[in-house]
Amino acid sequence: MTKIVFLPHETLCPEGMVVDAAEGDNLLDIALEAGIEIEHACDKSCACTTCHVVIREGFDSLNESTDDEDDMLDKAWGLEVDSRLSCQCKLGREDLVVEIPKYTLNHAREEN
Template identity: 80%
Template sequence: MAKIIFLPHETLCPEGMVVDAAKGDNVLEKALEAGVEIEHACDGSCACTTCHVIVREGFDSLNESTEAEDDMLDKAWGLEMESRLGCQCLVGDEDLVIEIPKYTINHAREENH
C-alpha cells in the first residue's frame, strides 16, 4: 500500500496529511475522502483545472497523462513539469508527495462563509 502525503496548504490542510492508498486509487477521490477539500468544479471529468496538483515525489509511478489532461493543464495556474490534475492521477507503487497550489482559476468558486 502506498501513501499520499499532502504537504501543508494554508486553508485546505494546514498541518498536511498522510493518506493510505491502494494501487489504482484516484488522488482527488482519496483527498476528498480524507477531508482535504481540493476544488473539483467539473466533478472530476477532466473539464477544468481546479484540482491541479504538483507531484513533488512519486511522479513517475503515476499513470500516463492523456492528451485531454495535458490540454487542460496548459490552462492551470502555476503549471510545473510535475503538474497533474488530481482527478486523472492514479496511484502507482510508490508513495506520493502532493503540493496543492495556492490558487486555482475557478471563477465560479463558492465560499462557505
C-alpha cells in the same frame, strides 16, 4: 499500500496530512475522503484545472496523462513540469508527495 503525503496548504490542510491508499485509487477521491477539499468544478471530467496538483515525489508511478489532461494543464495556475490534474491520477506502487497550489482559476466552487 501507497503512502500519500499532502504538504501543508494554508486553507485546505494547514498541518499537511499523510494518508494510505491502494494502487489504482484516484488521487482526488483519496484527498476528498481524507477531508482535503480540493476543488473539482467539472465533477472530475477533465474539463477544468481546479484540481491541479504538483507531484513533488513519485510522479513516475502515476498513470500517464492523456492529451486532454495535458491540454487542460496548459491553462492551470502555477503549472510545473510535475503538474497533474488530481482527478485523472491513478496511484501506482510508489509513495507520493503532493503539493496543492495556492490558487486555482475557478470562478465557482462545487461542494462534494
